[in-house]
Amino acid sequence: MVAKNAFIRRQPYLWEIPADFRPAMKVPLWLFADEPLLDDALGDQSIEQALNVASLPGVVGRVVVMPDVHQGYGMPIGGVMASSLPNGIISPGAVGYDINCGVRLLSSAIELEAVRGLLPELAAALYNDCPSGVGTKGRIPLSAADFERVCLEGARWALAHGLAEAQDLARTEEDGCLEGAQPEVVSERAKQRGRPQLGTLGAGNHFIEVDFVEQVFNHAAAHAMGLREGCLAVQIHCGSRGFGHQVCTDFVQDLQSAVHRYHIDLPDRELVCAPFESREGQAYLGAMKAAANYAFANRQVLAHLARGSIERVLAGHVRNIHLRQVYDIAHNMAKVETHQIEGRPVQVCVHRKGATRAFGPGAREVPEEYRALGQPVLVPGSMGTASWVLLGTEASMALTFGSACHGAGRVMSRAQAKREVRGDRLRGELEQRGIQIRAGSLPGLAEEAPQAYKDVDRVVNVIHQAGLATKVARLRPVAVVKG
Amino acid sequence: MGVIVDDPSASWPSGVEEIEHTADWAIRVSAPSAAELFRRAALGLYHLAGMRLTATPRHERRLQLTGVDWESLLVAWLNELLFLQEHEGLAYDEIRIVAVDREVLQAELGGGRVIAWTRDIKAVTFHNLHVEEGPAGWRATIVFDV
Numbered sequence: 163m164v165a166k167n168a169f170i171r172r173q174p175y176l177w178e179i180p181a182d183f184r185p186a187m188k189v190p191l192w193l194f195a196d197e198p199l200l201d202d203a204l205g206d207q208s209i210e211q212a213l214n215v216a217s218l219p220g221v222v223g224r225v226v227v228m229p230d231v232h233q234g235y236g237m238p239i240g241g242v243m244a245s246s247l248p249n250g251i252i253s254p255g256a257v258g259y260d261i262n263c264g265v266r267l268l269s270s271a272i273e274l275e276a277v278r279g280l281l282p283e284l285a286a287a288l289y290n291d292c293p294s295g296v297g298t299k300g301r302i303p304l305s306a307a308d309f310e311r312v313c314l315e316g317a318r319w320a321l322a323h324g325l326a327e328a329q330d331l332a333r334t335e336e337d338g339c340l341e342g343a344q345p346e347v348v349s350e351r352a353k354q355r356g357r358p359q360l361g362t363l364g365a366g367n368h369f370i371e372v373d374f375v376e377q378v379f380n381h382a383a384a385h386a387m388g389l390r391e392g393c394l395a396v397q398i399h400c401g402s403r404g405f406g407h408q409v410c411t412d413f414v415q416d417l418q419s420a421v422h423r424y425h426i427d428l429p430d431r432e433l434v435c436a437p438f439e440s441r442e443g444q445a446y447l448g449a450m451k452a453a454a455n456y457a458f459a460n461r462q463v464l465a466h467l468a469r470g471s472i473e474r475v476l477a478g479h480v481r482n483i484h485l486r487q488v489y490d491i492a493h494n495m496a497k498v499e500t501h502q503i504e505g506r507p508v509q510v511c512v513h514r515k516g517a518t519r520a521f522g523p524g525a526r527e528v529p530e531e532y533r534a535l536g537q538p539v540l541v542p543g544s545m546g547t548a549s550w551v552l553l554g555t556e557a558s559m560a561l562t563f564g565s566a567c568h569g570a571g572r573v574m575s576r577a578q579a580k581r582e583v584r585g586d587r588l589r590g591e592l593e594q595r596g597i598q599i600r601a602g603s604l605p606g607l608a609e610e611a612p613q614a615y616k617d618v619d620r621v622v623n624v625i626h627q628a629g630l631a632t633k634v635a636r637l638r639p640v641a642v643v644k645g
Numbered sequence: 646m647g648v649i650v651d652d653p654s655a656s657w658p659s660g661v662e663e664i665e666h667t668a669d670w671a672i673r674v675s676a677p678s679a680a681e682l683f684r685r686a687a688l689g690l691y692h693l694a695g696m697r698l699t700a701t702p703r704h705e706r707r708l709q710l711t712g713v714d715w716e717s718l719l720v721a722w723l724n725e726l727l728f729l730q731e732h733e734g735l736a737y738d739e740i741r742i743v744a745v746d747r748e749v750l751q752a753e754l755g756g757g758r759v760i761a762w763t764r765d766i767k768a769v770t771f772h773n774l775h776v777e778e779g780p781a782g783w784r785a786t787i788v789f790d791v
Contacts, residue, residue, distance in 0.1 A: 414768075573667070
């Protein structure tokens with residue numbers, strides 16, 4: 163285990179382990195945290211895992227660890243790693259199995275107090291309309307040709323099929339489609355898993371949540387995003403389902419022999435990788451993009467279904483029931499970007515696993531309507547606690563390859579949560595606090611109990627104080643749907 | 646109706662114990678032989694998933710899988726069972742490892758249709774995975790992404 167004294171406090175919220183800490187390390191580790199969050203990070207294998215990442219070939223700048231970090235497999239959740247191009251690597255293990263897992267936020271002008279009595283009906287409608295839970299199939303039959311279009315076009319496929327509004331795509335990272343997807347390199351097995359699952363939420367920590375805007379911190383930005391104090395918003399958290407899981411599984415297995423061919427020494431076999439320009443590296447990139455596009459389409463279909471639920475339940479009770487997309491952001495992805503490293507622009511492959519992009523004002527990747535403000539950053543909290551909307555900054559570009567945190571971050575194992583929390587009691591407690599819960603599994607609900615997570619307000623305060631992203635608005639849940 | 650496990654909090658299969666992991670699930674599997682290690686790992690996977698399956702009609706299957714070493718073969722084996730569960734709706738409570746070495750596994754399986762499972766397992770990972778043979782037998786610690 164790494165001891166606390168291995169860290170040097172560089173800034174009030176920035177802790178460094180220098181590159182000479184271990185012979186294999188190629189870059190330093192930068193952890194953004196206050197002291198209690200640093201202690202949390204030292205409570206599991208997170209830092210060891212990040213040090214392994216700092217030893218990968220071609221890694222440049224620094225390995226960044228966010229305040230919501232927790233132990234994962236290979237790379238910790240809440241990690242950011244960049245490898246230099248063209249000679250660096252790409253690693254499926256450093257992206258993770260749920261490729262383009264991400265969050266979508268929709269805002270509204272629906273005042274909570276006008277519809278509070280309808281929340282039970284609304285939660286039930288969302289639960290019934292948006293397929294969730296283990297083994298659930300979607301309700302959109304996809305032919306093989308349609309599936310390929312989803313892989314190539316992402317959310318654009320949904321727009322062409324009447325499942326999106328044009329503005330949804332403009333307010334999605336990469337406009338909801340990564341160019342260069344290669345469905346032809348994806349296994350038949352991955353396609354078989356993906357075809358029946360489009361438009362499904364899944365289980366685990368995925369959710370659809372109805373929130374209200376509790377407090378606005380940046381009125382100009384909130385106005386631009388359609389976020390109004392006291393009004394409802396909807397969050398959708400999910401990814402590429404079995405399709406992405408199988409793509410990652412296939413490449414993590416296939417590259418086990420490739421690392422020998424390329425003479426790559428791995429500190430952990432889950433960090434398996436290939437040279438970015440190699441046949442194997444490019445194949446993974448093309449397959450990952452296909453899965454990422456599937457995830458963009460998946461969240462788009464779920465947003466369409468959620469809009470239908472809202473309209474059906476609230477029509478006639480309030481006047482404007484339209485849900486306006488604020489943004490859709492990925493937090494498990496590898497992307498080619500240009501960042502300043504040692505004072506010069508370098509093209510890198512940025513791997514974000516449990517971390518979001520957080521580009522600052524002026525970046526051409528930020529939608530035009532937000533460009534002067536910075537990129538919206540969506541930080542869902544744990545079930546029953548706050549979520550946050552932030553804005554990316556110039557500092558994030560300089561410090562973290564334009565990245566910020568992705569959530570609260572677990573601090574308690576699932577096994578411990580199940581031992582300490584009863585799902586039925588938790589549901590009762592949350593409902594007493596005015597939060598409607600619809601869940602397919604009570605043990606699953608217990609695993610996701612708020613006490614299993616860090617304090618999201620503390621995590622966001624670190625991000626804000628370190629200047630990586632700034633506060634726009636804080637949301638509070640009133641209905642949660644989980645698989 | 647046959648049941649591999651109908652209560653996810655019930656005790657783990659023989660030779661399988663749970664290991665604490667912050668976000669995912671991990672198990673340690675011990676066995677007197679490599680074949681038994683692979684069999685117990687499969688039962689541990691099904692236990693973790695909270696698998697329930699029909700007793701009849703029985704479904705039988707033969708599998709042959711390859712890997713580049715013990716760890717790769719173990720991951721391939723468990724991922725194969727996950728795929729069969731999710732895509733074909735089949736799980737197996739009778740598992741006979743016919744032959745296994747560090748690169749090839751042959752198994753005969755008997756089971757039924759999946760009625761339900763309680764936990765989605767996204768994948769079997771290579772994270773800190775070592776299949777080891779020691780004086781006390783064979784051991785492996787497996788981390789699952791959930």
